[in-house]
Amino acid sequence: MDEATTLEKLLAISFSLSILGYALILKHKSRSWVTPGVIFALFWFLFTFFPLTVMFNVPANPWATFFIASCVFMFGLPGLASGLSTTLELNSRNKQDSLGYYSGPFLTYTFVSMQVITLLCILINLSIQGFSPTDFVSDLFGTANRYLALRYSGQLDPNIYAQLGVALNYTAVCLGGLILNSKRKNLAKLFILVLSFVPAALHMIIYADKGTLFLCASLFYGGVIISRLRKGDTALTNKATNKILFGAFLLLMPVLTSSFIARGIESTDTGDMVEKLSYYLSSYAFGHLYAFSDWFSSYLSNPSLQYYRHDDGLTFGFSTFMALFRVLGDLTLVPDGYYDEYFKYQELLQTNIYTIYRGAIQDFGIPGTLLYMLITGTVFNIAYIKILSEKNPVISVAIYICMAGYIYTSFIISIMVWNSIFVLFFFLTFALYANNIYQNRRNTNPTKT
Template sequence: MDEFWFFKVVNLFIASLFLVGAWCSRKGVGVWLNPASILFLFWFLYTALPLLAAFEAPVNPLALIYILTFCLAFSLSGLVFSWSKAFALNDLKLNAQFYFDGGLYSLVFYLMAVFSAIMIFIGVLQQGISIDQVIENPISAGGVYAGKRYSGEIVSSVYAQLGLQASYCTAILGGLIYGARSHGRSRKLVLVFSFVPALLVMAMQSAKGLFFFSIFLFLGGILVTRIYNKNYTLIDAKGFRSLFVCGLLVLPVVIASFLSRGIYQLDDLGQVLNRLRFYLVTYSSVHLPAFSDWFSERFLGESLMNYKHDYLTGGFYTFMSFFQLAGDNRELPMGIYDEYYTYGDYVKGNLFTIFRGLINDFGLVGSVLFGFALGLLCNMFYWHLLCKRESAFAVVFFIFFVAFTYQTYIVSSLTWLTLPFVFLIQWLMLSCLIKSKIR
């Protein structure tokens, strides 16, 4: 017991160092709104939350030190840029409303939202789920869809893919328009329409990934508009209040999605609450103890589980979508990894963070060097975003950086072929919209 509490205190101390890293990056760049601070703050949350929510699960401090080292390597590349010059050039830009609102923006945004919702609805119907099922009991319909997904019975559908692609674009455009507008009822309408496709997927398919990814695409768009408006804060008091209210509104929807997985059929309230706690802990906190256990076995030979190890796979797990485009057809489980880390009654899952794939791909030292190179790339496009007046590529890159960073607690976002295509489509679309607005 003494050893457990010792490691718990040590781990919480290491988690606090991510906040220190975010502050140091802020001092180096001059503002909080920079790639390194964003990465450090995400990983403060992704270490502190599991250490508290999955309190009983052991975590090896060495695994935390490795993640901290990766984030530090990522941040060091920021030292090579002249940030004062970049911010001086950014001061010469017009505000965000000029670039990201009015003109065709609203028309394209609402058309994308409606188109996405229709395609998603048709895609669900193609799985043999009737309109009556969806309307009368969407929770039950979502459970049926989830069952088909886990049993491999989902029929490939071009409608579902179109709906998915359009939903990402809707969230990105929504974030840009919402951030560019200062006030008005239309701003609230943009907020609602931005998440209609993702909410439909969560209700009718019992899938939450799209919704949370859309949130961070939306927030990435807002952060871009803050840069154009010369407001370099990540969040303020008003933002905290808005997040709290949105969280209260979203929580019942998330719980309803969990209920669709059969919980609503349980009669005992205690069983329902225990099952909900299991899902909440599993989805928010299993990644850290699971990665720690895998890390311990690979480098120390100490683990609660037995894992399959890959050695220096040359980027396959990090850039899987590009390998597949090049014709790599190696088979993997649906969740990338088929080992399920289990500890106690509430901690179970196969989320091992992006770092398991990075270490498999490049080794322990190589993955840290990769972190430096990745930081150099992200800081370069952030610098480009500050210096250029209408760089659609830099805008889209930064938005996806925010969303990809959010997803690092799960796996590399480049695992899925959908996202590179979305990036390309959104880049071309935004280029046309900005050019039409300037004309």
């Protein structure tokens, strides 16, 4: 790297560090690590700082990082104007008599039932596509690679079982996060933890679908945060959670590795395989920032490594709310990966992941994207206030947990390009309303439950 490129990289890193500083300011103002603005800022600090530092020799447009920092600022701005610390004190008073709200058998049975049905849906979908479980036992990587080839070529048979399984799995992991802390026995906690992620792990191994596992993890953690908030606990993590995260990391790394192998790593040479795995991991973990940076340069008519076609006008929400546009009858053709331009830098990384910000800019322009981030931040901030101020909130809890998915997928694309997030919101809201009815009956007639 020449001196000018190095200085640009250091400037980008300074903008990334400013996001961390903003997170600390928001935390100090709200006295909570789990406000929407704090979580969003911490997420984007990690997803800018590590790509910029670990892949230091890859050039980046610092103004792309500055734009991301500006979006983070707008998203967290409602938290600066809200009396969140006062609402937090109200939360600790009005929920003292219902700390075990998620501990009843209703949510536990619902959680288990949904995951069992999800596993059955996976088996039925495989059967419809012409596969059997024994195919994956006898030749896991070869069969998974064939399934992936069918998916990319558009030859998979759409069916209700695949769609239902995804929706039920997402809902179940939310419930798993809600009920985990209510279990006193470690064996029960382990059962919930394992059952929460078995379907997602199967998605990763069988379908070579990494996104489902990490999205499930974010939704699960959203549920964990909600259950802690009932007790006034505003920590983002603790010792118990760190142990779970470390154990999950050790268990899931082989699964993640298997997913990458299923994408076509056929070499038998250990060194070559490690190099290819490193290439895939770097592309998935760090490529988003450099892809968006390159696209942002092109959008501003500056030199870029990749050629990008830019629409003459704005798309007014299509790239951000694609699922809703499809429901309304929009048949605009979109590539399987949403973008057919692949950013590549030497042999270090390659990706077509451009973050939520590319779609938002295409939809609303740069000023409109900043306004959009302000609006979404306001919606999630109101949901957080409702969770703290209401005794047994439902819709606001569903919004907050969906927010966890929104934040996770923001480094990939807008979560609202998939209809599953809307189905999840409906299913989760229904389950929480049903739990409200159950809890009220249990409190009214405790001997009958």
